[in-house]
Every structure is written in C-alpha cells, then in structure tokens.
Amino acid sequence: MSATELTAIGVDTAVVDMMNAVFADYRDTHPPAAGIIDRDPTLWRALDDLGLVRLTGAESGGGSGAGWSEAAELLSAAVRHGVRIPLAEHDLLACWLLDATGVPCNAAVRTVSLLDGQGVATAVPWADGAERIVVVWHTADKYRVADVEVSAVEITRGTNMIGEPRDTVIADVSTLPGVPVTAALVAELRLKSALVRAIQVCAALDRIVALSIEHTTSRIQFGRPLAKFQTIQNLISDIAAEAALARSATEAALTAAINSDWSTDRLDFLVAVARSCAGHAASVVVRNAHQVHGAIGTTREHRLHEFTRPALAWRSEFGSVAHWDDQVTDAALQAGAAGLWGVVTG
Amino acid sequence: MTAPQSLPRLVPPATTDPSSTDGLRAEVRSFLAEQLGAGAFTPSVDAWLSGWDEAFTAALAARGWLGMTVPTEYGGHGRSFLERFVVTEELLAAGAPVAAHWIADRQIVPSLLKYGTDDQKSHFLPRIVAGECFFGIGMSEPDSGSDLASVRTGAARVDGGWSLTGTKVWTSGAHRAHAFIVLARTAPIDPAHRHAGLSQFIVELRGPGVEIRPIISMNGAHHFNEVILEDVYVPDAMVFGQIGAGWQQVTSELAFERSGPERFLSTFMLLAATAEQMASHRVARSNDLGRLVARIAGLHQMSSAVAGALQRHDPADVPAAVVKVLGTTTEGDIADFADLHADGVGSDLAFVELVSAAVDQRPGFTLRGGTNEVLRGVIARGLGMR
Numbered sequence: 073m074s075a076t077e078l079t080a081i082g083v084d085t086a087v088v089d090m091m092n093a094v095f096a097d098y099r100d101t102h103p104p105a106a107g108i109i110d111r112d113p114t115l116w117r118a119l120d121d122l123g124l125v126r127l128t129g130a131e132s133g134g135g136s137g138a139g140w141s142e143a144a145e146l147l148s149a150a151v152r153h154g155v156r157i158p159l160a161e162h163d164l165l166a167c168w169l170l171d172a173t174g175v176p177c178n179a180a181v182r183t184v185s186l187l188d189g190q191g192v193a194t195a196v197p198w199a200d201g202a203e204r205i206v207v208v209w210h211t212a213d214k215y216r217v218a219d220v221e222v223s224a225v226e227i228t229r230g231t232n233m234i235g236e237p238r239d240t241v242i243a244d245v246s247t248l249p250g251v252p253v254t255a256a257l258v259a260e261l262r263l264k265s266a267l268v269r270a271i272q273v274c275a276a277l278d279r280i281v282a283l284s285i286e287h288t289t290s291r292i293q294f295g296r297p298l299a300k301f302q303t304i305q306n307l308i309s310d311i312a313a314e315a316a317l318a319r320s321a322t323e324a325a326l327t328a329a330i331n332s333d334w335s336t337d338r339l340d341f342l343v344a345v346a347r348s349c350a351g352h353a354a355s356v357v358v359r360n361a362h363q364v365h366g367a368i369g370t371t372r373e374h375r376l377h378e379f380t381r382p383a384l385a386w387r388s389e390f391g392s393v394a395h396w397d398d399q400v401t402d403a404a405l406q407a408g409a410a411g412l413w414g415v416v417t418g
Numbered sequence: 419m420t421a422p423q424s425l426p427r428l429v430p431p432a433t434t435d436p437s438s439t440d441g442l443r444a445e446v447r448s449f450l451a452e453q454l455g456a457g458a459f460t461p462s463v464d465a466w467l468s469g470w471d472e473a474f475t476a477a478l479a480a481r482g483w484l485g486m487t488v489p490t491e492y493g494g495h496g497r498s499f500l501e502r503f504v505v506t507e508e509l510l511a512a513g514a515p516v517a518a519h520w521i522a523d524r525q526i527v528p529s530l531l532k533y534g535t536d537d538q539k540s541h542f543l544p545r546i547v548a549g550e551c552f553f554g555i556g557m558s559e560p561d562s563g564s565d566l567a568s569v570r571t572g573a574a575r576v577d578g579g580w581s582l583t584g585t586k587v588w589t590s591g592a593h594r595a596h597a598f599i600v601l602a603r604t605a606p607i608d609p610a611h612r613h614a615g616l617s618q619f620i621v622e623l624r625g626p627g628v629e630i631r632p633i634i635s636m637n638g639a640h641h642f643n644e645v646i647l648e649d650v651y652v653p654d655a656m657v658f659g660q661i662g663a664g665w666q667q668v669t670s671e672l673a674f675e676r677s678g679p680e681r682f683l684s685t686f687m688l689l690a691a692t693a694e695q696m697a698s699h700r701v702a703r704s705n706d707l708g709r710l711v712a713r714i715a716g717l718h719q720m721s722s723a724v725a726g727a728l729q730r731h732d733p734a735d736v737p738a739a740v741v742k743v744l745g746t747t748t749e750g751d752i753a754d755f756a757d758l759h760a761d762g763v764g765s766d767l768a769f770v771e772l773v774s775a776a777v778d779q780r781p782g783f784t785l786r787g788g789t790n791e792v793l794r795g796v797i798a799r800g801l802g803m804r
Contacts, residue, residue, distance in 0.1 A: 080427060080430075080431035081431065278425065281425065281801075282425045285425070285801055285802065285803060288803070289802070289803065299798075299803040299804070300803075300804070302795070304803075305794060305795065305798035305803050305804060306791070306794045306798075308798065308801065308803065309743070309794035309795075309797035309798050309801070310743075310794070312428050312740075312797060312801055313428070313740045313743055313744050313797065314744075315428075316427075316428045316429040316720065316737075316740055317713070317716045317717070317720060317740075317744055318716075319427075319429070320429060320432070320716050320717075320719045320720040320723060321712070321715065321716035321719060323431060323432065323719075324432065324715075324716075324719040327432065331435070341715075342715075344708075344712065345711075345712040345715040345716060346716075348708060348709055348712035348713075349712055349713060349716040352709060352713075394705060396708070396712075397705040397706070397708035397709045397712070398705050398708060399708065400707075400708030400709070400711050400712045400715075401703070401704075401705045401707045401708030401711070402708075403708075403711070404693045404707050404708060404711045405693060405696055405697040405703075405707070406697075407693065408690075408693060408694050408697050409687075409690040409691050409693060409694035410690075412686075412689065412690040412693055412711070413508075413511040413512070413686065413690065414447075415711075416511075416711065416714055416715045416718055417436070417443065417507070417718065418436060418437070418440075
C-alpha cells in the first residue's frame, strides 16, 4: 500500500482534491445567477471526461466502478463550491435503478420519477434538462420501471427555492413498456434519494460554519473582531456542534449502507435519524449564521445564501423534516419502552 | 475567487464497526433483564448520580464489569475502553443504579493508571475492580466553580507528607465513599501562571480532620456534600502524580469525563417510558418523540466515535465538549418533553414520579463536569476563534 491519505469516509484525498478543483474552476467562471438553474452541458461533459458522471457504474458498462463513499465526496464537493448539477439523480438513482433491474443504460442524462396512482410525480429533480427519465409506477400488485425519452411524458417546469428544476411529470403508464421492479428496490430508491439530500445538507452546513468563522474573525466592530465576543463564540459553537451531529448521523447511515450493500434492515431508521438530525441542525445553523453575518449575509452579493438557502431547500426534499421525525416516532412507538434502546443501537 | 479553506473536523469519524460489540451488548442486556426480573433494582433517571446500590455494584463486579480496563496484574480484566463504553451505555440506558462505583470506575481508574504509583495502583485498583472502594471528586470549592484554578484549599509541607486545609463542595457520595482526590494549592497563586502550583492528593474520607456536611438538593434528596478539611495529614505515599502538575493532570483526563454516555443518557429511560405512554395512548402522540430519539441516536454515534479516538489516545477535548454540550442539553430537553406531555390524571403515577425526578435533576445536567458555557468556549477555541 502506498501512503495514500484518506478522507473520513475512506476516499483518497487526491481524488477529492481533483473533484474540488473541477468545481472551484467552474464556480470561478460561472457566478450564480438568479432564476431557474439549467444543467450546464459543458460542465457535464467535463465531468464525464473525468469519469465523474457515471461514477458508481460498473466499469464493464462504461462507469468508473467507484462506490457511495466517492459519490458522497463528489456531491459534497459540488455543494462546497455552490455548483448545482444532477450527478446524484443521474448516477446514484436513475442509472443505478436501471442496472439493478437489468434495463440497459446508455450515456443519456437521466433522472428518476416515482409516479402516484394517477400517473403523476411532483417535484421531480432535474426532469427539465434530462434526456431520458426512469419512470417507476405501481400497478395492481407490483411496481414497474421503464426508461423513456422525455418526449414520452409530459413535463411541467417547476423549481425549488434555489431554482433547481423540480418538475411535474405526468405519464400515461398504460402506454409505457416497463419491467417489474421489486418493492425492496423501490424502498431502496427512496432511502438513497433521502440520503443524497442528507449528504448535501451536511456539506452545506459545514460551509456555513466555515463562512461564519471567516466573517467574524475578519469583521471588526467595537475595535475588535466579532469572534472575540463571547456571545458570538457561543452562537458559532452551537452551530458547529449541530453540524457535527448532522454529520455523525449521516455518516452512520452511509457507513451502514455501504457495509451492508444497502441490505441492512437498520437503514430505514438510520436514514430517518440522519434526515431528522440534519433537518433540525439546518434550523439552528441557518439562524445563527445569519445572525452573526449581520445584514450583509442577507444580500445576493454575499456567498452565505449559496449554502443557507440550499440547506433549507434540500432538508425538505424526498420527505419533510416532520416526515422523518414521524418515521422515527413510529419506530419508537413500535419498540416501546423495552425495545427503544435496541432500536437506537441496532 | 477561491473557496475558503475547509475546517478541520470538529468530531472524528467513527472507525469501529458497531456490530463488533453486539455480543457484549447482548450479555449486558440479559444480565439487566435478570436483575429486573428479580426485582434487584428499579430503573430511575440520572441513576449514575442518584442510584447508589452497593449490592448492584457487587453484581456488576462479579460479572467483570467494573474496572474493565484495569490490567490483570492489578486484578482487572484488561478489556478495551470501547468495551467499557458499551457496558456503561447499556447500564445507563436501562437506568441501572451505578452511582456507588461511578466516579471510581470512570475517572479514578484511568487517572490511577496514568499517574498512580505502583503502591497506589496495587492498593486501590483491585478494590475498585471488586466493587469495594468508592471515590469522590474534590475539585470545586465554595468560591471556585467554573474557575477551577482559583481553588484555595492549601497543602502545607509537614514531616513525611502534607497537611491539607480547605473546603470542597458538590462532592457526590462523600458520605458513603471511601476516598476522594483533592486538588489543592502547594504554592501560592501566581497571577501570571494561574495553573501552576496545584497538586492532587488521595484523601481518606473517614480520616481525622475530615468533616462531611450534607448539601440537600431542592427535592430533598442527598447526593452532594461539603467536605471540610482541617489539618488533614496526607502521607507522601498518597500524593497523586507530581507536585505542581495538578492542573495538567486534571485537564488531561477531562475528555473521559465529558464525552461518555452519561452525558446524553441520564434521562433515556424516561424517553423510553414516554414512548410507552404514547404507544398506549395515555399521552398524546407527538413527533417531538422522534426528533429526540433521532438526536439520541446521533449522539450515540458521535459519542462512540469519540470513544474510539480516546482508545487510540488521540486528543479529544474539543469533540468531548461537543458531545457534552449537545448531549446534556438533549437529556434536559427530554425531561421537559415528558413534563409537557405528562398529565397527573391520564398518566400513571410511576410515570409522573419519573417526570418529576427528571425535571428536578435537569438543571444539574448542563452544569456538572464543566458548564455548557465553559464548554462552548472550549469549542470556540477548537474553531480558532479564541
């Protein structure tokens, strides 16, 4: 073994440096614009050339053969530099589901949508800008999945709070081909979607803490840096602690998922815990960070919003914070007094 | 424009596979089920402070769960710190009465192993392992709370040892324990070097010159004491560590005291009891239950990671402060959550009593072992702000 340095979740730091460099370069030449964000095909090609687009696909199918650890670092790097691009939707969700169900997957840009009984899916991430859509729906007693051209479905544009495409997809499922997909795979899709957002929220929270320290150590008021005031130190200590808790919970879920290849029955609970901790952490982190930044932090000009607004937007996707609290509540009520500790420790 | 530098991690990543201790957890759970079945204890909140039960301590000693990390040459079990962590987590989650040996097992064992003389280790460690020797802490004084360096208890050199005079306060269990470790001044305070001139001594609580006065808590319970030392003779053999190195000795072990499961599990059995009340519709359903259970699960993961760092002898004072600030706040929030839901009519009496006990203990959670205000300062220093 060479003396490779690894990140906390076991990824070569040289790989992470490379990921950071790509997004830092892009961010330098593409300041964030207001309004709807479009997927940038030039960036997509650049990432594809580096093997970062189909990062977790099998090498035999043209992928890079990496795992969720590398994917988590990639998503975090994009968030860290405020770059929005549907890498998770394409690689970890849509293409993964096709591979898992044996449907051939070419190089087209994809997202995934889970239709309701009426053939409608709302808030589908990045449907606008995708080339194909992986559609999942429920028939009488089983789920089916199809990989279709975007023209085969009706897409109504929408966005989340930060302008990322969150579209409505309507399909006439009676006309779609489709192969059966197990309920277990659909459940895994939901968990993966939820964990993607937890990873992104954690990356945003860490950057907010860093920006808060940077601002308060450089901004002078009353003749000294804001960071020298104990009340400011307390506000920032608390958000650093909250962000750390969100990260502990998210990494615990991620590690359990990786170690069990997403098969452990603990994942429902661990992902719900991660989303609850990250969601509530976002409340405190966003509030205190804005407080210590003062009015400048509320402007378009300052970078703070590139992390605070996404943290709030993402914590509500693939399930609201209340939804995840509800899931943990259900688990606790089922366990009762005697079983609760076993639920916590596994 | 380049991105600002990333911060170093505040809390280390988890490095141990949680399933590696499943067997030990199962052993402790079956022991606890047996004890509960036999009526050996009644689960209570904050049982590591208030649950003094020497018979239960003896039963733990018989299972090899006291002084687990003590090497076998001192009568111990040579187990890892992580194994001790798992056993204590299980005991605390169950609300088991562990107060009698708590301080000796948590704090005195690692301190003795690090700073004790061979004679001290040979004398105390086998007794602690056997559950026959209980300790207290002699740090705080009436005029020295958060500002520990201001302690005024003095130790004067006398023939063959030291003579201690002063008053220690908040010494839990002093009325039942055998000894405590006293932090005292062996040199006058130097305003330029406030942390110099402090030393530690092992003091027998039943010896001449030691007076123990109860401090009764607001609910009438007696855990704390004031310990007055008047010309108490301590032989050289009972000097703990180096004369003059007291501050460094005290602070080097704080991570053990601050990151452990007692910093987030003091009210876990109340959280479990509240879940039970909700499941049986005696109190209204609230998703705050899930929010708090999720926080406890996150804290369990975080505290386990810090235990791993301690096992590797990595510095952990900042992550320990993070666990303690978040954990003690959460265990207090659990007390308040239960209190907001309990109603004297619909809920059963035993539950209402638990809630009252938790609400009464709550203020202490965020004070003991370093107030959360002091700990936020530790975190801020770790973040480079001071």
